[in-house]
Amino acid sequence: MHGGPTTAVVRGPAGESMVLLSGELPEVLTEQAVTELLDLAAAILDAQELSLFHTCLQTLRRNGMSAGRRVEVGGAVLTVYEG
DSSP states (O other), rough: OOOOOEEEEEETTTTTTTEEEEEESSSOOOOHHHHHHHHHHTTTTHHHHHHHHHHHHHHHHHOOOTOEEEEETTHHHHHHHOO
């Protein structure tokens, strides 16, 4: 992924899925980056979660990926944090 390799896909204390990235937040989320994220996420997400994650990533591609961006699809929320 542009900006640095993906570090991990984990479950938080409440069972929520988190994708942790290292490096700077890319301005543009490329199709290759989406594919890499989906491949990594497939290790921990079930089929329904993976489908929702893909839809959220596609929405981020259309609307831009900036810190604080929040995308909600079918009750799933994807929030981009930078820290």
